[in-house]
Amino acid sequence: MPVWLAAAFAALLAAQIASHGLQPSTGAVANDLPPPPKSTALRLAGLGEDAAIARLAMLYIQAFDLRSDNPTPYQRLDYGRLVEWLEAILDTDPRSAYPLFSAARIYAENPDPAKSRIALEFVYRAYLKAPNARWPWLAHAALVAKHRLKDLALARRYAAAIDRHTTDPNVPSWARQMEIFILEDMNELEAAKVMLGGLLASGRITDPAEARFLKERLEALEQRTAAAASR
Amino acid sequence: MRPTLILAGNILLEARRSGLPWLALACVAAAIVLAAFVSQVALTESLQLQSALAAALLRACAAFLVMVTVASSTVREIADKGFDLMLSLPLSRAVQYIGRWIGHALCAALVALLFSLPLLLWNAPGAVLHWGLSLAFELALIAALALFFSIALAQHLPAVAASAGFYLLARMLATIQSIAGTPLVDTNWAQRAARWTIDAIAFLLPRLDAATRTDWLLYGTPPAADYVAVLGGLALYTVLLLAAGLIDLHRRNL
Numbered sequence: 192m193p194v195w196l197a198a199a200f201a202a203l204l205a206a207q208i209a210s211h212g213l214q215p216s217t218g219a220v221a222n223d224l225p226p227p228p229k230s231t232a233l234r235l236a237g238l239g240e241d242a243a244i245a246r247l248a249m250l251y252i253q254a255f256d257l258r259s260d261n262p263t264p265y266q267r268l269d270y271g272r273l274v275e276w277l278e279a280i281l282d283t284d285p286r287s288a289y290p291l292f293s294a295a296r297i298y299a300e301n302p303d304p305a306k307s308r309i310a311l312e313f314v315y316r317a318y319l320k321a322p323n324a325r326w327p328w329l330a331h332a333a334l335v336a337k338h339r340l341k342d343l344a345l346a347r348r349y350a351a352a353i354d355r356h357t358t359d360p361n362v363p364s365w366a367r368q369m370e371i372f373i374l375e376d377m378n379e380l381e382a383a384k385v386m387l388g389g390l391l392a393s394g395r396i397t398d399p400a401e402a403r404f405l406k407e408r409l410e411a412l413e414q415r416t417a418a419a420a421s422r
Numbered sequence: 423m424r425p426t427l428i429l430a431g432n433i434l435l436e437a438r439r440s441g442l443p444w445l446a447l448a449c450v451a452a453a454i455v456l457a458a459f460v461s462q463v464a465l466t467e468s469l470q471l472q473s474a475l476a477a478a479l480l481r482a483c484a485a486f487l488v489m490v491t492v493a494s495s496t497v498r499e500i501a502d503k504g505f506d507l508m509l510s511l512p513l514s515r516a517v518q519y520i521g522r523w524i525g526h527a528l529c530a531a532l533v534a535l536l537f538s539l540p541l542l543l544w545n546a547p548g549a550v551l552h553w554g555l556s557l558a559f560e561l562a563l564i565a566a567l568a569l570f571f572s573i574a575l576a577q578h579l580p581a582v583a584a585s586a587g588f589y590l591l592a593r594m595l596a597t598i599q600s601i602a603g604t605p606l607v608d609t610n611w612a613q614r615a616a617r618w619t620i621d622a623i624a625f626l627l628p629r630l631d632a633a634t635r636t637d638w639l640l641y642g643t644p645p646a647a648d649y650v651a652v653l654g655g656l657a658l659y660t661v662l663l664l665a666a667g668l669i670d671l672h673r674r675n676l
Contacts, residue, residue, distance in 0.1 A: 234597045238590065240478040242636045246471045250463055286641055292466045400461075400468035 224255050224268060227275045230282035237283075245284035249293065252276050270309040273298065277313055291317055291328040292401065296408070299335050307340060315349060322356035327390060329353055330366055334382050337373050346373045365389050380416045383409060425513050426521035433495065433525020442491055442529065446536050449483040454540050470640050473544035477636045480537040481557060485589055488530050488561045489568045493581040496522070496572035515671050523569055523664060530561030545639045552643045556634040559656040563628060564589060566663035574670050588627075595624050596631040628659035 228236070237244025255268055277290040291314055299310035311332045318329040329349050337346035350369035357367065365385065387405055396402050457476040461468040499505045508518055538554030545553075567588060572581040602617045632652050638644060644652075 231597055231601045235594055235601070237478070238482070238593045239597065239631045240474070240481075240636055242470070242640050243474040243478040246464070246467060246474055247460070250460065250471075253463070253465070286637075287467065287470075289464075289467050297465070398466055398468055398470070400464055401466035404465050 224252060224272045224276065226272065227279045230279045233279060233283045241284045242287065245280050245287050246289060248276070248280045248283070249287075249289045252280075253293065268306075270298070270301075270306045274309055274313045278317075281317055285321065286324075288325075288328070291325055295328040295331045295335070296404075299332060300339065304340055307335065308345075311336060311340075311345070311349075315352065318352065319356065322353075323359035323362065326353050326357050326362060326366055330369055330386060333369055333373060334386065338378075338382065343373070363389055363393055378416070380412050383412055425517050426524060429518060429521030430525035430528060433522060434528055436495055437491060437525075437529045440491065440494070442487065442533075445487060446533055449480065449487065450537060450540055453479040453483070454543075469544050473541065473639050474636050476544075477541060477553065477639055480540070481560075481634055484530075484533050484537050484557060484561055485564055486586075487533060488526070488564045489582055489585045489589070491529065492526050492565050492568035493572045493578055493585065495526075496569060497576065497578045497581060500573070500576050516668055519569075519573075519668055519671055520664065523566055523667075526565035526569060527562040530565050531558045534558035534561055541639060549639045549643055552638050552649060553634060553636075556638075556649075556652060556656075559653050559660075560630065560633050563656050563660045563663065566660045566667065570663050570667040570670065573667060589630070591623075592627045592630040594631075595620070595627055596629070599624055629655055 233244050233248060234241055237247075252273065255273075274294075277294055281287070281290040294310045294314050294317075299307050299314070301307050301310070314325075314328050314332045318325045330353060333346045333349035333353070336342050336349060347370055350373045353362075353369050354367050366389075387409060390396050391402075396405065453476045456479065457472040460475060461472045464471045496505075499508075509515065534554055534557040537557065538550050541550045541553065564585065568581065568585045571584040571588075572578075575581045575584065599620055602620050629652070633656055635644075643649070
């Protein structure tokens, strides 16, 4: 092999590595969520692999406006567009719980009450389509409405819907009696512990990532409650 | 029967020597690593995400490997005039064609078996068995499809492109039909003609959207009657493709 050829190859490889190193890093993710595709477009893109494309789409939107240096998560996220994405993803794979988990436990816990309500209403509308499968998310939505939004009427509306529409005999009694649960003088930490304990005891939470996420949330809530009590 | 089995054995030997086993293993490794990597950012349903992503990737890789293997083997044999030599032997064209297909179908079954094994990491054996058996039937259909196009077109790139296009259309057609059938679409004559054309094409293609579903892994196996109907449909279409290939082979002046 000619020496000049090897030298040229080495030089070009070095140039490629150098040019890549000089480009700015793409660490910051976009804030503006693009318009969502229809669920049929998602199905088409996934070649019929609805379960895989729905979950990949969830990972895609999960990264928006979620940066470590953002003190207020999702502060610039367009919640109207976000809910359209969640609806399209849920329509693509109706049996996936990921969109409802994200809506109830992440996007609804936005400090902006208007955005929180948008996420909660999405959970409520989705619950009405499959009450027996989706009641855990509405139960959490009721807790968020009571303890974060301080909107007792909204919390009671969600709790009453669980009692009225769930027909599965395996739904635990504490979920059916959630309206009483809402009205009791129980703080957010106690309520969350009861609900989470009930879900874990019933075996509903089987995914290790979800169990880890919920445990971290409970610990954060405990720290927040302890800090508030000490003031 | 014996010449058929000898031909099938030669196909298996060629596949083993062509590097197909290593490619298949590489696909399995890539699917597992990618699924595990992507699921690290999932907040929930991480196991389901791994299973769904791995199954989708493995199914696509299996289809591609079988298509390319069949096309490469057949087109090479045609180019080397080995195909003409075989046709000059006192063996019926049907025996030679079916023998080739059996060899490729056996390769496909081995690929389906290998690609099903990693799914046991996340799913029950029964669900994986349903998925794997359906994949084997699907790959046998793809082998018949690629064999038909390879002999008909006698060129590698057009044969692979035709097979891939046919396969993708068969997988997407149910979704295309639902898009064409939406009530929001204006019902002028052009729209209606497009819808009828799509429906007519659907009658001529296999229902690949109903086969090898990831739903079976995540949400439970289908009812037995539905499952048998799916496998029956795949088997029927495979035989149809073999018949088409035999008709094409017999009409050729070789």
